[in-house]
Amino acid sequence: MNAPWKSGGPGGRDQFAAYMCDEASLDVLRPIALEMGWQPEKCNKGGLRNAVQSLSITASPNILLVDLSESGDPLNDINALAEVCEPGTVVIAVGQVNDVRLYRDLLASGIQDYLLKPLSPGTVRDTLAQAQAVFSAPRGHEPGAAKSHLSTAVIGTRGGVGASTLATSLAWLFSADEKLPTALLDLDIHFGTGALCLDLEPGRGLTDAIENPSRIDGLFIERAMIRANDNLAILSAEAPIGTPLMTDGAAFVQLEEEFRQAFEMTVIDLPRNMLINFPQLLANVNVVVLVVELTLASARDTIRMLSWLKAHAPHARVLVVANKIQPSLAEITKADFEASIETPVQIAIPYDLKAASMAAKLGQTFADTNRTNRAGAAIRDLSRLILEETGEARAAPGGAAAKPSLLGKLDLKAFMGKAAAKKETAPR
Secondary structure (H helix, E strand, O other): OOOOOEEOOOOHOOOEEEEOHHHHHHHHHHHHHHHHHHHHHHHOOOHHHHHHHHOEEEEEOOEEEEEEEOOOOHHHHHHHHHOOOOOOOEEEEOOOOOOHHHHHHHHOOOOOOOOEEEOOOOHHHHHHHHHHHHHOOOOOOOOOOOOOOOOEEEOOOOOOOOOOHHHHHHHEEEEHHHOOOOEEEEEEOOOOHHHHHHHOOOOOOOHHHHHHHHHHOOHHHHHHHHHEEEOEEEEOOOOOOOOOOOOOOOOHHHHHHHHHOOOOEEEEOOOOOOOHHHHHHHOOOEEEEEEEOOOHHHHHHHHHHHHHHHHHHOOOEEEEEEEEEOOOOOOOOOHHHHHHOOOOOOOEEOHHHHHHHHHHHHHHHHHOOOOOOOOHHHHHHHHHHHHHHHHHHHHOOOOOOOOOOOHHHHOHHHHHHHHHHHHHHOOO
């Protein structure tokens, strides 16, 4: 369908417009619009239908706020709105229906956010500020293009080898240095240190997911995960010691699936005992970092785990990383260790007690605190090696092309582009 001719063009587009059904919402919105340097006259009376009629003859604004309260079929009406919107318009919906499924469907259609009435000034202000940032952000790819997701599991062959330290450091490097949206999943339910390493409270997100796997969706992920920086979100737990882990593993698989839609990188701090009961955790993992120490016990367990990984995760690239290396105090040499496991050690990280203590005191990851010493440099080498191992997947097109939709003209959230691609490739 060819959209009708509209007055104005990219240079003449308004920064903001709103179409609201009730005066109470307009009373909240107008002062905020004025505060943000926009014309309060652009806050119009009338909901989504009025917006479609108005925008069919005028250029759409950069940021559009529409009220769905009087819409009998919001998703169908949103498609009608897409027909009259200029490319790049950031759309925020407002409504009275508090329904998670509707929220997910609207986001999947391309809406930037969905706000519930009655409107809160603080929430509206934050949402509009985020919309401004989204509109101003550089667009290096088509909204509907799917991107590869890279998943890394970090497993220690023995307790205390430093697997959690490496997992948090890798997640931090991917998010802070590489600027990749990253999720850190700490599956040590009772004694995990993922949040502790970053001086954060773990919250109840992971325990809630285990208790109610059916609740896990995009909205749950957004609310349950703890933000460490702009690109890093953590899901961990500190379950009571007297509470056993009662799950069939469905929650963990569902979490990994949601991470693939919402992030570009996942780092899983995976206790070795979890592999026994939940081997499906590695079904979609790209890289396994096997953290070892130069001891006889670790050599024995490395042999066993390499054999297990070959049988249960043959698709994953396994990187053997020797941590806390002290050549003068090692039980066996690195050469003897490699000969016994019949696999080379890709990365050797020297032991640095002072550096580890400093990171713990500062509440920062080891890699963030120690950017210049040998141990920090080795961890950075490991992060680059992981990215190199999955470089072909990152460079290759992310599966089948997403089905073009009317809302492809709207400015989608990055992770919703992945959701659209998944929807296209799903069997019917």
